[in-house]
Amino acid sequence: xxxxxxxxxxxxxxxxxxxxxxxxxxxxxxxxxxxxxxxxxxxxxxxxxxxxxxxxxxxxxxxxxxxxxxxxxxxxxxxxxxxxxxxxxxxxxxxxxxxxxxxxxxxxxxxxxxxxxxxxxxxxxxxxxxxxxxxxxxxxxxxxxxxxxxxxxxxxxxxxxxxxxxxxxxxxxxxxxxxxxxxxxxxxxxxxxxxxxxxxxxxxxxxxxxxxxxxxxxxxxxxxxxxxxxxxxxxxxxxxxxxxxxxxxxxxxxxxxxxxxxxxxxxxxxxxxxxxxxxxxxxxxxxxxxxxxxxxxxxxxxxxxxxxxxxxxxxxxxxxxxxxxxxxxxxxxxxxxxxxxxxxxxxxxxxxxxxxxxxxxxxxxxxxxxxxxxxxxxxxxxxxxxxxxxxxxxxxxxxxxxxxxxxxxxxxxxxxxxxxxxxxxxxxxxxxxxxxxxxxxxxxxxxxxxxxxxxxxxxxxxxxxxxxxxxxxxxxxxxxxxxxxxxxxxxxxxxxxxxxxxxxxxxxxxxxxxxxxxxxxxxxxxxxxxxxxxxxxxxxxxxxxxxxxxxxxxxxxxxxxxxxxxxxxxxxxxxxxxxxxxxxxxxxxxxxxxxxxxxxxxxxxxxxxxxxxxxxxxxxxxxxxxxxxxxxxxxxxxxxxxxxxxxxxxxxxxxxxxxxxxxxxxxxxxxxxxxxxxxxxxxxxxxxxxxxxxxxxxxxxxx
Amino acid sequence: xxxxxxxxxxxxxxxxxxxxxxxxxxxxxxxxxxxxxxxxxxxxxxxxxxxxxxxxxxxxxxxxxxxxxxxxxxxxxxxxxxxxxxxxxxxxxxxxxxxxxxxxxxxxxxxxxxxxxxxxxxxxxxxxxxxxxxxxxxxxxxxxxxxxxxxxxxxxx
Numbered sequence: 001x002x003x004x005x006x007x008x009x010x011x012x013x014x015x016x017x018x019x020x021x022x023x024x025x026x027x028x029x030x031x032x033x034x035x036x037x038x039x040x041x042x043x044x045x046x047x048x049x050x051x052x053x054x055x056x057x058x059x060x061x062x063x064x065x066x067x068x069x070x071x072x073x074x075x076x077x078x079x080x081x082x083x084x085x086x087x088x089x090x091x092x093x094x095x096x097x098x099x100x101x102x103x104x105x106x107x108x109x110x111x112x113x114x115x116x117x118x119x120x121x122x123x124x125x126x127x128x129x130x131x132x133x134x135x136x137x138x139x140x141x142x143x144x145x146x147x148x149x150x151x152x153x154x155x156x157x158x159x160x161x162x163x164x165x166x167x168x169x170x171x172x173x174x175x176x177x178x179x180x181x182x183x184x185x186x187x188x189x190x191x192x193x194x195x196x197x198x199x200x201x202x203x204x205x206x207x208x209x210x211x212x213x214x215x216x217x218x219x220x221x222x223x224x225x226x227x228x229x230x231x232x233x234x235x236x237x238x239x240x241x242x243x244x245x246x247x248x249x250x251x252x253x254x255x256x257x258x259x260x261x262x263x264x265x266x267x268x269x270x271x272x273x274x275x276x277x278x279x280x281x282x283x284x285x286x287x288x289x290x291x292x293x294x295x296x297x298x299x300x301x302x303x304x305x306x307x308x309x310x311x312x313x314x315x316x317x318x319x320x321x322x323x324x325x326x327x328x329x330x331x332x333x334x335x336x337x338x339x340x341x342x343x344x345x346x347x348x349x350x351x352x353x354x355x356x357x358x359x360x361x362x363x364x365x366x367x368x369x370x371x372x373x374x375x376x377x378x379x380x381x382x383x384x385x386x387x388x389x390x391x392x393x394x395x396x397x398x399x400x401x402x403x404x405x406x407x408x409x410x411x412x413x414x415x416x417x418x419x420x421x422x423x424x425x426x427x428x429x430x431x432x433x434x435x436x437x438x439x440x441x442x443x444x445x446x447x448x449x450x451x452x453x454x455x456x457x458x459x460x461x462x463x464x465x466x467x468x469x470x471x472x473x474x475x476x477x478x479x480x481x482x483x484x485x486x487x488x489x490x491x492x493x494x495x496x497x498x499x500x501x502x503x504x505x506x507x508x509x510x511x512x513x514x515x516x517x518x519x520x521x522x523x524x525x526x527x528x529x530x531x532x533x534x535x536x537x538x539x540x541x542x543x544x545x546x547x548x549x550x551x552x553x554x555x556x557x558x559x560x561x562x563x564x565x566x567x568x569x570x571x572x573x574x575x576x577x578x579x580x581x582x583x584x585x586x587x588x589x590x591x592x593x594x595x596x597x598x599x600x601x602x603x604x605x606x607x608x609x610x611x612x613x614x615x616x617x618x619x620x621x622x623x624x625x626x627x628x629x630x631x632x633x634x635x636x637x638x639x640x641x642x643x644x645x646x647x648x649x650x651x652x653x654x655x656x657x658x659x660x661x662x663x664x665x666x667x668x669x670x671x672x673x674x675x676x677x678x679x680x681x682x683x684x685x686x687x688x689x690x691x692x693x694x695x696x697x698x699x700x701x702x703x
Numbered sequence: 704x705x706x707x708x709x710x711x712x713x714x715x716x717x718x719x720x721x722x723x724x725x726x727x728x729x730x731x732x733x734x735x736x737x738x739x740x741x742x743x744x745x746x747x748x749x750x751x752x753x754x755x756x757x758x759x760x761x762x763x764x765x766x767x768x769x770x771x772x773x774x775x776x777x778x779x780x781x782x783x784x785x786x787x788x789x790x791x792x793x794x795x796x797x798x799x800x801x802x803x804x805x806x807x808x809x810x811x812x813x814x815x816x817x818x819x820x821x822x823x824x825x826x827x828x829x830x831x832x833x834x835x836x837x838x839x840x841x842x843x844x845x846x847x848x849x850x851x852x853x854x855x856x857x858x859x860x
Contacts, residue, residue: 030807030844156803163808164796164815166743166783173742226725226733229749299747299755299843300809348747349807349844381748599803603849607806610845633752633841641837644847 002065002076003083006137011063012084015129020047023055025065026077029320030349031663032600033073037081038155039597043147044085045125047112049155057344059326067321067422069489071564071661074596078659086142092128154597171318171345172303176374181225182366183232185218185239186383189627192241194218204234212366215442219366221375246625247484253290256395256415261478262452269465270456277474280411283399285509289501290688293390293621295636296490300348301379302355306367313340317360318347321422325357328423328431329364332438351611352490353422355379355388358436365437385636386628387436390621391490392417394460396501405513406523409472414494415480416460418450421488447486452479457561460494463668466502467559468524484623492664495560499668500675503556507676508685521557529591530559530566536589536650537568544585550574554676556669565592565665571673575681579693581617583645588666593657601662602649608666609647614639616671618690712776717785727773732756734772735782743783743812754840757813758782764820783812792819798857806844813840818854827858
């Protein structure tokens, strides 16, 4: 997707006014990819950080790199930009050599210039760029410079100085001449339809406000924000909705079974059309692990600005995939994709497919009815909590046969609704069908029927296959559809549950076999880098204070998608008599290959820990017949500062190994380490998230 | 509902006095962002649950997303844009930058404000006091460890 051969160098790197500009299709979503890209270009060209810019990511201008997801940005865009920068270096050295009658190997780069040692030849790269042949293509096999990024101060996080003085611009902060604010008025639940007619509703409008309606999609616009919010509240109360069937009040876990599922064997982490394996005979142990519906829960509700001038629809939004979104919005509105221009602007961290795309489309829907008037639509907190696509509820059933202290055979079967709710174009207008507002329009589209994700380590079967050496393994995925809620991709996809299950199960199997869990893991690992991570984890943990009463320690290991960052996590925690879990100390050890941005990498590992701790201990979507009832931070609690442990992160830098993605590497092992620590503290095996006091006390009663 | 353009009340923000034409029932944050164009203060929930909208009022952390602007008449308000006016505020900003205490940064303004209030009142808070002061503030990216390091760094000056 990123670097297709041949790919023009000028698609990735250009010079403008003596400054280098990086053109990437990946967007910043809090993971600091733009900072890492600046670091990469600096490493290959030595141009000072202050002379490197990152172009805005815009359709028709930026390379189409699909979705910014899956911890792929460093491996995809980072690799493409590194190849482009190294190609540029070689091409410019060739130009310099030709101009001076010297040999290319005589030249090197230093402080942004080409230098010929022992001479006074110093040519700034930016000056030489004009001589570059514009048809130069990126050489995918180019040789990279070897530098030790750990030694440099790094570029510093882009935007950090602006964040602390309030001048950093999020999409929520955009202003345009004549701009109007908008809010949507939502139905009580996804099946409800609007009965009220416009005249009954218009009386609630204030001065200069306007009602926008398309079927059951309802919005209000006006020049000032607070009066729009105020009137939207009155309108919401005044609307008459036909509740239709409401939401099914089911126990979702009882529906996560093979009965109604599309079942597929998974071989080499890839779904296949072969026959399903027979269940494992006489397993030594079996266990089922579960995760409820959970939220991305961005701190800032989704928002977008759209303007229609009668010909071109401009949209500014925080989508992770502006090209697929452009095509799906164009299809939804009957426009040519070239007449829809989407620019990425920062939003709050999203952790996957949240309301960003839906907000962009809704702003567009409104803007199409207000030609010449830019519309800034913001979702409310309640919109975000109730209407973002949730991470699907999931279950994984594990079984193993143990022979002489080792796993001889292993079976894993996973159950989930789809993780693919992003508005990618596809058959049967799948793109428009995945945009929320299209369901409510007078001429509705969607929702499309989910199809199994057949990609390697895609969707629910990500990390279903253990990284461990096991002679016989079998895997099945079960796509369960027809469940109550719209679902889509959230950080880690299936790997969060699958690693929680696997790494809890490893502890269960070890203890059942009378073997210390870490020794049990080691006995199934031959990868020297995995063992080095566990060795380092041991070293770090040995320095921690001894555990006291009611405290426990748990550990877990995983390699994301069995091919990306290796992470070992250790957690010390305490469980009080009320079942409350207090996190005390965490140790994270990771191997992400060659490190580009140390601080960014550590931040991702820490952040992954904290988010996963929140999933593990607090988070769960609730609903009843009338609608989603977890609609704010009180009814959907998340982790706060008062339960943040001390976190030590160690990164094993492997300068000669490939850089691999790390953004989703720590959450899976974190959840399992917490569950294992709770078991260590209490003897209670928690197999369903979240491990709330109620769940822990219920488990204690069951035992 | 005030007529458009008519002055309804006066507030003092970052050392400057402003004649406010927004309706008196307008929550403070909308006045800051939309009338005064001080967009550094972020709206996260509108329910006083997440801390993103924190400002200083008389040196104390106050959430600006619910309380009407009329309740702030005559009080000294400091937003993130004015936090650098004090030595403590500058130290906190500098410490956040040095600790890279943000990922997406949507929570950052509220946290810088809260940390400034904490360190102004308690120059050397222990970990428990810091956690208590920051507990009203959510961060979904998990930058908490960095924020705590930044507060420690700012406290030690």
